[in-house]
Amino acid sequence: MNLYFRLVWLFLWRIRHCKGIGFLDSSKIDYRVLPLDCDINMHMTNSRYPAFMDLARTYMIADMGLMKKFLKMKWMPIVNASEFTYIRDIKPFEKFEIETKVVGWDEKYFYIEQRFTTARGLHCIVHVRGVFVCKGKQVPIATLVKEAGYHGDTPELPPEIVKWKQFLQLKKERNM
Template sequence: MNLYFRLFWLFAWRVRHCNKIDFLGTSTLSYRALPSDCDINFHLTNSRYPAFMDLARTYMLSEMGLLKRFLKLGWMPIINAAEFTYIRDIKPFAQFNIESKMVGWDEKYFYVEQRFVSERGLHCIAHVRGVFVCKRKQVPISAMLEEIQFNAAQPELPTEVQKWKSFLQLKKQQNT
């Protein structure tokens, strides 16, 4: 239930009072780990990371100035794959930031890096791969870039994302 409250708070307050970043800028959203976010090991449970990441990506789109426009167009983000590396735990009541950044795209997917950071340092780094869909059809990356009027050079995908992308392709080939 507390994520519904956080989602409501995100739309009711934070989205209306957010900073502005460019398409390749870093978005930062702060939260506190509540006891209801933690498991029996007294740290943020693994299932909360993707839920917080969803909220952070929504906030990132808002900071980019794209959330309202994409919702008006009926474009909904869908995550195709995610990978996590957990480094250190987040304790109950600890405040942490989620840093989200678009790191690149290819002909089909966009790639976002998200980091959980606190005063103790890096807790988790995750990458997500996704698409936007409208009426059950994928919105081409070229249409997304045209809609946001992105004219700069395409960034090169980070090495770890390129290797992850290759690994996902290998898994797909072996399981079809």
């Protein structure tokens, strides 16, 4: 229930106060771990990370100034894959920040990195692969980048993303 409150708060208040960032810049949003975000080990439960990441990616789209445009075009973001590296736990009532940025794209997917940090340091790094869809069809990456107003060179994917892509392809081939 508290994530619905946070989603409403995001749309009613936080999105109105976006700073405005470039397509490849980092978006940052902060939250606090509430008791309902915790598991029996008294830290933020692993299932909350993806939910907070959804909120942070939504905020990033708004921070880029693309929310109204994408909603008008009926583009919906879809996560295709994600990988998490947990480093240390986040304690109850601790304030944390999620830094979200587009790290690159290929012919089919865009790739995002999300980092959870507190005053104690880095807690989790997550990579997300996704697409946008409209009326059941994928929006071509070239169209997405153009509509986002980005005109620079395609950034080189970080080595960890390249290895992860290879791993995902191997999983796909072995399970067909």
